Amino acid sequence: MRNAILRVRPGYAGAIAALGLCLLSWGCGLDKQSSPALSGPSDQGVNVDLAALPDTVNADGVSRSVVRLVLRDQNGRPISGLAVLFSFAGDGRLAPSPDAIFIGPVQSGLVMETDQDGSTRVVYIAGRAVGLTVTVFVRPYSFDAANSFFRSVDIIQQ
Numbered sequence: 001m002r003n004a005i006l007r008v009r010p011g012y013a014g015a016i017a018a019l020g021l022c023l024l025s026w027g028c029g030l031d032k033q034s035s036p037a038l039s040g041p042s043d044q045g046v047n048v049d050l051a052a053l054p055d056t057v058n059a060d061g062v063s064r065s066v067v068r069l070v071l072r073d074q075n076g077r078p079i080s081g082l083a084v085l086f087s088f089a090g091d092g093r094l095a096p097s098p099d100a101i102f103i104g105p106v107q108s109g110l111v112m113e114t115d116q117d118g119s120t121r122v123v124y125i126a127g128r129a130v131g132l133t134v135t136v137f138v139r140p141y142s143f144d145a146a147n148s149f150f151r152s153v154d155i156i157q158q
Contacts, residue, residue, distance in 0.1 A: 048138075052153045063126040082113065090157075091134060092124060096123070097123050101115060136154075137152045
């Protein structure tokens with residue numbers, strides 16, 4: 001191989017050296033890997049965002065916390081028109097939020113419908129038990145294998 005390089009015409013030696021450097025720089029290396037394209041599902045079947053704001057209320061019988069639910073499918077699109085059941089364990093009571101779609105009360109809680117943004121809200125009105133943690137539960141109000149979930153959020157009464 002050395003003899004072959006020495007026999008190269010003097011005018012081509014620089015071009016061959018430049019080509020060799022280019023090939024070496026394009027070689028395999030872990031420092032120049034690119035990220036794959038973002039495609040495909042980014043989550044499970046139903047992405048559930050459940051939050052209580054504020055999550056601590058006074059145990060005075062009138063303090064309120066808004067419990068907000070946002071549902072999205074595996075591609076991040078809102079799930080609208082889904083009936084969900086809000087129920088709770090503890091002191092106080094739940095009331096439908098005035099700016100949400102209220103379907104109706106049932107013996108175990110409130111049935112709300114998600115809007116075009118995939119969200120709905122209920123209001124938790126505090127009870128009078130001090131030091132109690134109230135848990136608000138949410139699940140679909142039907143048997144729906146495609147949109148199955150069960151989540152909860154805690155609210156502290158102090």
